[in-house]
Amino acid sequence: MAEESPPSILVVDDEVNIGRVLAAMLRREGFKVKAVLDGAEAMAELKLRPWSLVISDLKMPRVDGDQLLEHIQEHYPDTPVIIITAHGSIGSAVEALKKGAFDYITKPFEAEEIRAAVEKAVRARALNASALHGAGRGGAGSTLSGRYGMVGDAPAMREIYRVIERVASQPSTVLITGESGTGKELIARALHAHGSRADRPFIRINCAAIPSNLIESELFGYEKGAFTGAEHTKPGRFELADKGTLFLDEIGEIPLEMQVKLLRALQESEFERVGGIKTLRVDVRLVAATNRNLQEAIEDGSFREDLYYRLNVVPLRLPPLRERTADIPLLVEHFIEKYNARLSRAVRGVSEAALELLQRYPWPGNIRELENVIERTLLFADNDVIDEDDLPPDLKASDADGLPIPALHLPAPSGEGGLKDVIREATTRVEREYIVRALEETGGNVTQSAKMLKISRKSLQNKMKEFGLREESR
Ligand SMILES: Nc1ncnc2c1ncn2[C@@H]1O[C@H](COP(=O)(O)OP(=O)(O)OP(=O)(O)O)[C@@H](O)[C@H]1O
Ligand SMILES: [Mg+2]
Structure with a gap:
């Protein structure tokens, strides 16, 4: 069975404004959304066509959330239900989970939390569907990529x-x-x-x-x-x-x-x-x-x-992205597809020069950063093939701006040290250079430098000692 795309979500809440806010949030995420006011209306909608997910309040006139949950479990067991609860009424949420609700979200809504819960529900449903019907997930790549919602086959x-x-x-x-x-x-x-x-x-x-x-x-x-x-x-x-x-x-x-x-x-x-x-x-x-x-x-x-x-x-x-650059084309394709759908774009791909740039950049923020770059690029791109110039300038600057590592004096391979020694020396060199640079940028402030380097203050001090760098006494 093919996954319907984009996933459709039925929002059920008797407070019109809550339904509206939630629906707007979800539409922004690219979902198809309909909001109704109680369980009875929801049942009517469910009869008309399949829904990927139902998000429902508990207390409602006519048919309440509990009854709706029961109805869905009986007639549409593949459709996950997320329950909305008021902050502090966790007890009813737990009850709902026990009765088979997929998850719950609390009012007031946090966009991030809703997105996570919804994506999880939609993904779980897709997994179930492909397990039941033996269908692949389609989309970017083959059977391997797209597995567990993950792309990459390095x-x-x-x-x-x-x-x-x-x-x-x-x-x-x-x-x-x-x-x-x-x-x-x-x-x-x-x-x-x-x-x-x-x-x-x-x-x-x-x-x-x-x-x-x-x-x-x-x-x-x-x-x-x-x-x-x-x-x-x-x-x-x-x-x-x-x-x-x-x-x-x-x-x-x-x-x-x-x-x-x-x-x-x-x-x-x-x-x-x-x-x-x-x-x-x-x-x-x-x-x-x-x-x-x-x-x-x-x-x-x-x-x-x-x-x-x-x-x-x-x-x-999990390896950093720069250690599996072979996956970059696949990931780029995957995110282009994703944001084509969300942003109503029709980008077909990236030029060779652009891909080369994407593969050369070290991606300190890894896949999240790549995803953001593709989203931003699709937002602004005018052509249907993304070229070098469509990519953010920092990608191009990365070479010039990066840390120039002084050439290593490699010993002759026939000499004393083996590969391990050479690598150890190179790593030490890079580490020291990088630490010195952070210290320079912060005017010798250890706490700030440690933050910049994303290591603890203590390990920075240890490294400084090891490399003979003295802490400014003040
Ligand atoms: N293999 C992958 N295929 C497709 N998307 C991916 C893959 N890995 C990560 N992502 C996407 O990249 C983003 C970051 O992933 P995630 O939040 O799991 O990272 P994290 O390691 O938990 O990061 P942090 O340490 O910052 O919390 C998410 O949007 C996720 O969907
Ligand atoms: Mg995380």
């Missing part, structure tokens, strides 16, 4: 697909590492959507975005009265993820004292809510991701080694 990616297949249905913890924008979250979702827990919740927590004093109650929940403001008992993400997958994103940013508690929860599969005495047990599949080098974090004392080993059962390292 050896490193094939290896990743192989691991996903092997472990998706296992309970083993997976630790995904890779630079920013390499697709860590996509992999985490693929692991869930492709595994035996696909129809249970996928719960994500971004450890970097939550203030450290709130992480514990977010993860483990709290009892009424546990602290001022705790007016109701609230389940944490571990409970919400029961029978499903818990995705600990940016795990490298979790504070040390929380690492101890997390470790205990993982080792013993049990925990207590904040302010609670009852020990709770859940069945959760854990996936963690980070763009930090955890080995270094262990060395500088900001990450516990025992937690690292507990998480790193199945390691998945």
Whole structure:
């Protein structure tokens, strides 16, 4: 069965304005949307034609969200339902999840959250459809690309697909590492959507975005009265993820004292809510991701080694885009197709010169940056073939602006050192140059330089010591 494109979404809410805001948000994302005012109207729409997804409020006149959910489960089991709940009424959301809702979103809406939930639902549905009907996903590339919603067929990616297949249905913890924008979250979702827990919740927590004093109650929940403001008992993400997958994103940013508690929860599969005495047990599949080098974090004392080993059962390292430039043409094609549809464009491809430029650029922001560049380019391109001049100027400047690495004095291959020694020397050289440059740019400010280099202050100090660079004393 072919996927209908763009996916169609039915929004059900009796508050006209809420439906309107949501519909506008989703249309902007390129979806086909219709908003109706209650469950009865929704049932009528469902009868008329198939929908990729239904997003519904719970409390509505005539037929409410619960009844609608039941109706859809019975008559249209392939159509996922996302429930809208008011902030703070998590209890009803959990009930809905138990009854088979795909996910829930809370009012007031966060565009990012909605986009993630919707994409996940649409993708899960597509996966189901192709599994049921044996159809490929079509679109850019062949069977391999487009797998799990991922494009790329470089050896490193094939290896990743192989691991996903092997472990998706296992309970083993997976630790995904890779630079920013390499697709860590996509992999985490693929692991869930492709595994035996696909129809249970996928719960994500971004450890970097939550203030450290709130992480514990977010993860483990709290009892009424546990602290001022705790007016109701609230389940944490571990409970919400029961029978499903818990995705600990940016795990490298979790504070040390929380690492101890997390470790205990993982080792013993049990925990207590904040302010609670009852020990709770859940069945959760854990996936963690980070763009930090955890080995270094262990060395500088900001990450516990025992937690690292507990998480790193199945390691998945995503290569930076510059290490798999062979995938760039495929990715470019994929994103052109995506943004042709979203922006109503008809770009056919890129010229050879443009492709060369795209393949030469080092992509520090990886696939996310490539995607943004293609979106921006399609927005402004006048011709149906993208040429060099249509690409953002920083792509062209990259050569001139980049760091000139002084020529290495390569020893004769017949001499003492082998390839490893040469590489070690080259790396050290580049590292030192780069650090010096950051220090120059910040006027010797270590904290700022560390931020720029995206390493911890402590590791920068260690490196400086190693390279004999002195910290300005002031
Ligand atoms: N192999 C791929 N094929 C197609 N799109 C991809 C691929 N990998 C990543 N993307 C897209 O690139 C963007 C960034 O991916 P994602 O958010 O998963 O990265 P991340 O590693 O979690 O980044 P960060 O560390 O910044 O959170 C997303 O829009 C995602 O859909
Ligand atoms: Mg991410």
